[in-house]
Amino acid sequence: MTKEDVTAMILSAKKQAGLKWEEIAEKIGMSPVWTHSACMGMNAMPRDKAEALVAVMGLPQEAASVLEESPTKVWEQAVPTDPCIYRLYEIVGVYGPTIKAIINEKFGEGIMSAIDFDMKITRVENPKGDRVKLEMSGKFLAYNNW
Amino acid sequence: MTKEDVTAMILSAKKQAGLKWEEIAEKIGMSPVWTHSACMGMNAMPRDKAEALVAVMGLPQEAASVLEESPTKVWEQAVPTDPCIYRLYEIVGVYGPTIKAIINEKFGEGIMSAIDFDMKITRVENPKGDRVKLEMSGKFLAYNNW
Amino acid sequence: MTKEDVTAMILSAKKQAGLKWEEIAEKIGMSPVWTHSACMGMNAMPRDKAEALVAVMGLPQEAASVLEESPTKVWEQAVPTDPCIYRLYEIVGVYGPTIKAIINEKFGEGIMSAIDFDMKITRVENPKGDRVKLEMSGKFLAYNNW
Amino acid sequence: MTKEDVTAMILSAKKQAGLKWEEIAEKIGMSPVWTHSACMGMNAMPRDKAEALVAVMGLPQEAASVLEESPTKVWEQAVPTDPCIYRLYEIVGVYGPTIKAIINEKFGEGIMSAIDFDMKITRVENPKGDRVKLEMSGKFLAYNNW
Amino acid sequence: MTKEDVTAMILSAKKQAGLKWEEIAEKIGMSPVWTHSACMGMNAMPRDKAEALVAVMGLPQEAASVLEESPTKVWEQAVPTDPCIYRLYEIVGVYGPTIKAIINEKFGEGIMSAIDFDMKITRVENPKGDRVKLEMSGKFLAYNNW
Amino acid sequence: MTKEDVTAMILSAKKQAGLKWEEIAEKIGMSPVWTHSACMGMNAMPRDKAEALVAVMGLPQEAASVLEESPTKVWEQAVPTDPCIYRLYEIVGVYGPTIKAIINEKFGEGIMSAIDFDMKITRVENPKGDRVKLEMSGKFLAYNNW
Amino acid sequence: MTKEDVTAMILSAKKQAGLKWEEIAEKIGMSPVWTHSACMGMNAMPRDKAEALVAVMGLPQEAASVLEESPTKVWEQAVPTDPCIYRLYEIVGVYGPTIKAIINEKFGEGIMSAIDFDMKITRVENPKGDRVKLEMSGKFLAYNNW
Amino acid sequence: MTKEDVTAMILSAKKQAGLKWEEIAEKIGMSPVWTHSACMGMNAMPRDKAEALVAVMGLPQEAASVLEESPTKVWEQAVPTDPCIYRLYEIVGVYGPTIKAIINEKFGEGIMSAIDFDMKITRVENPKGDRVKLEMSGKFLAYNNW
Amino acid sequence: MTKEDVTAMILSAKKQAGLKWEEIAEKIGMSPVWTHSACMGMNAMPRDKAEALVAVMGLPQEAASVLEESPTKVWEQAVPTDPCIYRLYEIVGVYGPTIKAIINEKFGEGIMSAIDFDMKITRVENPKGDRVKLEMSGKFLAYNNW
Amino acid sequence: MTKEDVTAMILSAKKQAGLKWEEIAEKIGMSPVWTHSACMGMNAMPRDKAEALVAVMGLPQEAASVLEESPTKVWEQAVPTDPCIYRLYEIVGVYGPTIKAIINEKFGEGIMSAIDFDMKITRVENPKGDRVKLEMSGKFLAYNNW
Known part of the structure; x- marks a missing residue:
């Protein structure tokens, strides 16, 4: 199985x-x-x-x-084609350098963890059309200097 | 210029x-x-x-x-190498199908817009290590049937 | 099934x-x-x-x-090989930046939606050889500034 | 020059x-x-x-x-990243096989030319949001059997 | 079937x-x-x-x-590996720009059709070693200016 | 120089x-x-x-x-984008296996040389539209069995 | 079969x-x-x-x-991963331009055939560790000028 | 410098x-x-x-x-396009698994080193056309079991 | 089997x-x-x-x-997607040139063998969070000059 | 600067x-x-x-x-070509799934951090040829379940 x-x-x-x-x-x-x-x-x-x-x-x-069991996390499309998933990829392409800059400014040298991480999706009502809200939270990990 | x-x-x-x-x-x-x-x-x-x-x-x-002026949005690395940006790419790879499934369940057939879109980054204090919070919000766009 | x-x-x-x-x-x-x-x-x-x-x-x-059921939209050839489909890809390659420029000039900063979208294909008689007419229409989506 | x-x-x-x-x-x-x-x-x-x-x-x-002068038509991104151009690429990915099937049904074996080709872009007013209309027309080319 | x-x-x-x-x-x-x-x-x-x-x-x-039935023409190797087919690919790589220049000089702006197209292969005897002769013929298609 | x-x-x-x-x-x-x-x-x-x-x-x-001087033959696009050159690439994709089969049937195991090779391009008048004629000729090279 | x-x-x-x-x-x-x-x-x-x-x-x-029967020679990895085969690929990457330069100097413009070709592998004893000897021989093919 | x-x-x-x-x-x-x-x-x-x-x-x-100075060995074309170098790549593609099998049979589990390595190129006269002879020799390296 | x-x-x-x-x-x-x-x-x-x-x-x-039996070592993802394996790939990307420089400084021109190689993984207790320790050891192989 | x-x-x-x-x-x-x-x-x-x-x-x-200043960590070769760096890539390809399995067995679900990370390179004398020793240590990060 x-x-x-x-x-x-x-x-x-x-x-x-x-x-x-x-x-x-x-x-x-x-x-x-x-x-x-x-x-x-x-x-x-x-x-x-x-x-x-x-x-x-x-x-x-x-x-x-x-x-x-421990899964091996594999995705086969380096660039996803499904429109719903592609839009997320596009956000990383367009705003990735911005997210990096803001994190570095707020926390110093480091990254947001994708392992000690959680996410929540909610529907926000809006008269101009309801909105999808994605809230992600990941532990800040500082680069080690040794 | x-x-x-x-x-x-x-x-x-x-x-x-x-x-x-x-x-x-x-x-x-x-x-x-x-x-x-x-x-x-x-x-x-x-x-x-x-x-x-x-x-x-x-x-x-x-x-x-x-x-x-209108920019042409170009990123040269289909898979970003900088660790801070890669982690975001990884989140799309691992959780992309999940985000799609939850959006479809909450809204019906459609996607979260990356155009009518906004994002906010905050630092959340946490005794086990402060956390990066990313809040994204995009208009839900329903697929047209014609 | x-x-x-x-x-x-x-x-x-x-x-x-x-x-x-x-x-x-x-x-x-x-x-x-x-x-x-x-x-x-x-x-x-x-x-x-x-x-x-x-x-x-x-x-x-x-x-x-x-x-x-909600489909996952997947295409396996980043560049399609079938001549009929390739010609469409070629049109995007040759005229993509032009379409972007004209849309920006007519509407401002934004894109044509591929979600709130419809298409019609007709045969147009022509003495020099009948023509394929593709009519696409998508909602204009303006970029959000926030 | x-x-x-x-x-x-x-x-x-x-x-x-x-x-x-x-x-x-x-x-x-x-x-x-x-x-x-x-x-x-x-x-x-x-x-x-x-x-x-x-x-x-x-x-x-x-x-x-x-x-x-005759140009050499070159585009460097096999998959375009600019959102306005990507949406056109996405339309080819999602609807390419459909366009092919409908052309074949209406004309027989062949393709729409991207050379004997023209295109028009118009703004169509719509109370739910104006729409971009793309009209493409290409000569039908029948496959040669020899 | x-x-x-x-x-x-x-x-x-x-x-x-x-x-x-x-x-x-x-x-x-x-x-x-x-x-x-x-x-x-x-x-x-x-x-x-x-x-x-x-x-x-x-x-x-x-x-x-x-x-x-109408076939979907698919080839899986963007660069073919079989030596007999690779040599044809190599000819396109080495002489493609030359063929384009000569066609443009002889016909004006346009291309050789791969749809209204035929090909013949013959064996030509030669004392230094027989030769493969490929004769391709395609209709010239002029670019439309509109 | x-x-x-x-x-x-x-x-x-x-x-x-x-x-x-x-x-x-x-x-x-x-x-x-x-x-x-x-x-x-x-x-x-x-x-x-x-x-x-x-x-x-x-x-x-x-x-x-x-x-x-001896040139290093380099082409940068594995799949050429210029329509005139792409059509040649497409011909290799569609007819490559056929050319291989016919060569093998006429000559035995081997290939057409791209080195001991020549090509000629002519304009052939035709009432339905003039045609580009490409004549390629390459020495047949038999595989060595040793 | x-x-x-x-x-x-x-x-x-x-x-x-x-x-x-x-x-x-x-x-x-x-x-x-x-x-x-x-x-x-x-x-x-x-x-x-x-x-x-x-x-x-x-x-x-x-x-x-x-x-x-005539085989279609296909290899699926453009860059082989098995270490024994990769080392051969690496030799082509590092020494390819050198082999080309030396062949051009010794023979003039042309290449070593991979079709009229043979190879032999032997074990050469050596007190510092036995060595693999690869001997390849291919007919020199001169470029045609026409 | x-x-x-x-x-x-x-x-x-x-x-x-x-x-x-x-x-x-x-x-x-x-x-x-x-x-x-x-x-x-x-x-x-x-x-x-x-x-x-x-x-x-x-x-x-x-x-x-x-x-x-120590060089960083870089080649930019994963698949070389120059015909003289490509033929070497093709030999690795066609005969790589064979070379691996023969080495394993003659030496046991291991590879031919590309570091403790040498190569010689000679011109061999031949009435049917002179031949390029490549002689490569590399130290056999046995896999460690630990 | x-x-x-x-x-x-x-x-x-x-x-x-x-x-x-x-x-x-x-x-x-x-x-x-x-x-x-x-x-x-x-x-x-x-x-x-x-x-x-x-x-x-x-x-x-x-x-x-x-x-x-001798295995053919194949991995299908040139860039691994599983986070645990990707981090190792990232370390090679970020520190590869550094490892090369330090090896060259300590040993002269050459490499660390991946064939005459061993590895050990241990858990190191640490009050700030236990650590994974990877110890790799490979024979230094000097480049041959001939 | x-x-x-x-x-x-x-x-x-x-x-x-x-x-x-x-x-x-x-x-x-x-x-x-x-x-x-x-x-x-x-x-x-x-x-x-x-x-x-x-x-x-x-x-x-x-x-x-x-x-x-905060660097953007970029490497241009997804698969490095320099032999000294490639061997490290090969180790990840061959032993990556093994490292993952052993980490999971010793620590539970999670990864070795490449951010809270350090590395040491030493020369180990050995009568059969000196060895390169790489010691890497990274904090174990457990996957969050939420």
């Missing part, structure tokens, strides 16, 4: 049950972003969350140990 | 004056992210902001019309 | 029935371009159109929910 | 004279799209148009023969 | 019958180059030729309609 | 004298294709031809030895 | 029989390098050698005609 | 003196391949050889220390 | 037995890094170690000869 | 003074690896170290503020 197999089982069970990612996330006590990512096999689940998911979705017991 | 020339003048004047991007931004009544991006030549400035910047930084008058 | 499966069913039913895309499109009350694209799995169908298509083409009921 | 030199002269004279591409095009009796493209060095001008442009813009006489 | 299936059937029948491409071509009244290309699925056959081929090679009737 | 310098001198002298490549080629007793290619620095000239060219075009004497 | 099938049969028979490539090569009267390459499907075998191999390795009779 | 400067001086002095690489190599007591490579800046010269070269070619004294 | 098959068997047996790589390595008397690499099929095992592994993990006897 | 200018000044002063990187590093109280990297412009120096370096190397005062 591979991570791909478990992802397929989750998607199928989710469709069957008519659940949203937000609802699944709430049932296992985690955020929707992390829950989706772990279900897609891009993050490993700690044991208790893997078992909770198996229970919630009615997966076979073996799935829990697969969800705990 | 090109956009590169104006960027060089701004950087030099900024160093001379000991100003931070936040301070420059405040003086022209715009956000630090947008101000930096426009000064780097990645966004065009409306006339009044271009003139305000020229006044604040003591640039030659011709610089204002250059700041107003 | 995947989007690929449904595409194969549609192509087979279309051949069997001797229908053209224009005829299928008319039967479901949509345009030929959008209909073909959604049948190829590059756009999602709203429920009523998915059900209309299932009825028109005699597809199994499950196909409707698959047609409604 | 190279094509790049002449392009720079035209841009400078245009700024000086406060002319729009539409106005320049009208003065030489050609369309704005073709005029911009030829001024950028992506198309060659027939002698009379080259001389008309030299007269209109007040360029040195040598510029006319440079405008007549 | 796909184009790949039909190609495999043709190759197998050809081997069985001990036929050369030249002989097959002659039997259907077409050139060897076009015949091979259409059998490989890189060109569509008009109905009569598809039926002639099916008769000559003893293929199942369904193969005729597959041979008529 | 580099090959690029000599190419620039030749182009300038050619424009001054109002000569065509065919005329220059005739004056030095070589073909137009080879002459253009050697003038562009993509082939080396034997001493007598280099001296003839220097005399015909009125170049400085040092240019002769530069024309004799 | 494909070339891949025959390669698999040969490898299996070779393991079973405990034969080295040198021994197989000797049994069919050819060199080890050519024998290995033809068994891998990167060269075609003349009929007598194909039949000798079939006899020596106990392959089914059909394998002989497959070994005779 | 950079390595590029010194290379240019050597080439100029070589042309002036009418020397061949073989003659220069002999004068400094090294092989032609190594001498050319070091003169091109792809290898560092030990002090005595650098000084010998400076004396032989009449270079300024500072050139000796530049020739001693 | 391929190397991939054997890797899958090892992973399954390891999970079943609840063994760590360190424990497996110790049982066959080798280091964890080498053991993991050989089990993944990236290194060949000497006979005694292959047999020891087969015994320890309860693999079928045939697996031993597969573990002894 | 750019980082490139300062690097050139340091290299020149270093050559003049006959200093090694180890000696420079010792004079400013830092490690050789970090010192070289910062002098190359790949790391920023804290003020006191920048001033110490300026004093030690006799650089103009302005150089200190340039050494303090």
